[in-house]
Amino acid sequence: MNLLELEGIRKSFPSPSGGRISILDGVDLSLSEGEIVSIVGRSGSGKSTLLSIAALLSRPDEGCIRYSGRDVSSLDERGTAALRAASMGFVFQSSLLLSDFSAEENIAMPLMIQGMKRQEALHEAARYLELVGLSDRRKHRSAALSGGERQRVAIARAIAGNPLVIFADEPTGSLDEKSAAAIETILLDAVRSTGHSLLFVTHDLDFAAKADRRLELMEGVLCDA
Ligand SMILES: Nc1ncnc2c1ncn2[C@@H]1O[C@H](COP(=O)(O)OP(=O)(O)OP(=O)(O)O)[C@@H](O)[C@H]1O
Numbered sequence: 001m002n003l004l005e006l007e008g009i010r011k012s013f014p015s016p017s018g019g020r021i022s023i024l025d026g027v028d029l030s031l032s033e034g035e036i037v038s039i040v041g042r043s044g045s046g047k048s049t050l051l052s053i054a055a056l057l058s059r060p061d062e063g064c065i066r067y068s069g070r071d072v073s074s075l076d077e078r079g080t081a082a083l084r085a086a087s088m089g090f091v092f093q094s095s096l097l098l099s100d101f102s103a104e105e106n107i108a109m110p111l112m113i114q115g116m117k118r119q120e121a122l123h124e125a126a127r128y129l130e131l132v133g134l135s136d137r138r139k140h141r142s143a144a145l146s147g148g149e150r151q152r153v154a155i156a157r158a159i160a161g162n163p164l165v166i167f168a169d170e171p172t173g174s175l176d177e178k179s180a181a182a183i184e185t186i187l188l189d190a191v192r193s194t195g196h197s198l199l200f201v202t203h204d205l206d207f208a209a210k211a212d213r214r215l216e217l218m219e220g221v222l223c224d225a
C-alpha cells in the first residue's frame with residue numbers, strides 16, 4: 001500500500017496585482033514504503049508549497065491527501081499536529097534545533113513528548129547519532145555545532161521518531177559543495193538502512209539522481225524527470 005498519496009492537489013495564491021496565481025494545478029503523487037523520491041523544479045515552481053501541503057502544514061484549495069490509505073485532508077489542527085508528530089520527520093535547509101540543548105537532547109526531546117521514557121529516549125538518540133557519524137558530538141550544545149553537524153542531528157532526529165515519511169526541503173542547500181555531498185550520502189544511507197520513505201526537494205540534479213524515483217514540478221504538475 002502507498003504510505004502517502006496526493007491526488008488532484010491545487011493551490012493558488014493571491015497575486016499582488018489582483019486575481020490569483022495558480023501554483024499547483026492538479027498534482028498527483030504516491031510514495032510507497034521504503035521509497036526515496038526526489039523533486040526538482042525551478043525556483044518558484046511550488047516545491048516547498050507542495051511539501052508543506054503533503055506534510056499538512058498548509059491546506060490545498062482542492063485535492064485529497066491520504067496516509068496509509070486514510071483520507072486526512074479534512075483533519076483539524078489537533079489531528080494534523082498529532083499525525084505530524086507520530087508519522088513525519090523533517091529536515092529543512094537550515095533545520096531548527098534547540099540551541100541550548102545538546103545534540104542528544106535535541107533528538108530525545110520529541111521522543112519523550114511522544115511518551116518515551118527519558119533513559120530510553122537518550123539511548124535511541126545515541127543510536128541515531130551513531131548512524132549519522134556524530135557519536136563524538138553527543139553532548140555538544142547544538143549552538144556549538146557546525147552547519148553540517150547540525151544537519152546530521154536533524155537527520156538523526158527525523159529518523160529517530162520512526163516516521164512513516166521523512167520530508168526534506170533542500171536539506172543540503174545551506175552547505176558548501178563538499179559538506180553537501182557528505183550530508184547527501186549520510187541522509188540517503190541512513191534512510192535506506194532504516195527502510196524509511198523519503199520525499200526530498202533539491203536544486204542539485206546529481207543529488208536528485210540518487211533517489212529511487214525522480215520527479216520534476218513544472219507548470220503546476222509533477223512529471224517524471
Ligand atoms: N503564502 C504565500 N502567499 C503568496 N504567495 C506565495 C505564498 N507561498 C508561496 N507563494 C508563491 O508560490 C510560488 C511557489 O513558492 P515555493 O516556495 O513553493 O517555490 P519553490 O519551488 O520551493 O522555490 P525555491 O526553489 O526558490 O525554494 C512562489 O511564486 C511564491 O511566491
Ligand SMILES: [Mg+2]
Pocket residue numbers: 047048049169
Ligand atoms: Mg522552496
